[in-house]
Amino acid sequence: GNSVTQMEGPVTLSEEAFLTINCTYTATGYPSLFWYVQYPGEGLQLLLKATKADDKGSNKGFEATYRKETTSFHLEKGSVQVSDSAVYFCALLTMEYGNKLVFGAGTILRVKS
């Protein structure tokens, strides 16, 4: 079946540090890949997405590249801010199996000033 594996957290960084959150997936067919972010006390919101191999999604300084050969979609940011503290979820969506979003476990990011 379809699944997403994320690196375990929490990840604690100082402001302006480089961020990588690893995400790998298993899927039948050709999924679209997403990163969602959840700020404290809120619902999830889309951060970025990529719909085919080698696509790069980017938003708010974050970026991730769809790597079919390694089945990965790692999230990166060059310089994190305190306001980036949140939970980050990697997810995939495939048109098979009823168009369901499948999420990873989430990675907590804490950025210290």
Next chain:
Amino acid sequence: NAGVTQTPKFRVLKTGQSMTLLCAQDMNHEYMYWYRQDPGMGLRLIHYSVGEGTTAKGEVPDGYNVSRLKKQNFLLGLESAAPSQTSVYFCASSPAGRSWAEAFFGQGTRLTVV
């Protein structure tokens, strides 16, 4: 500009009580979902619906029922609540037939079963 609205936002139930969580979306989306979020387990799909009058089971459907009588509403019912159902519940919606489309989430319902 409401998007996806969940009610209630918080609820405490006693074991064995029943309740219904309501999800309403105003974006004319065909697909709607109910997830539960538990620490270390991410979001797990409970039930989903691909259109008015249709529902299907997700990963963790036991103990829950759903109904989609109107396109804009998706109800999640707990007939006899158990402490294992203590969780944060999220509803989401998305348009049909487009694998690149994002899902829109509600603010969540924090449910505690004592």
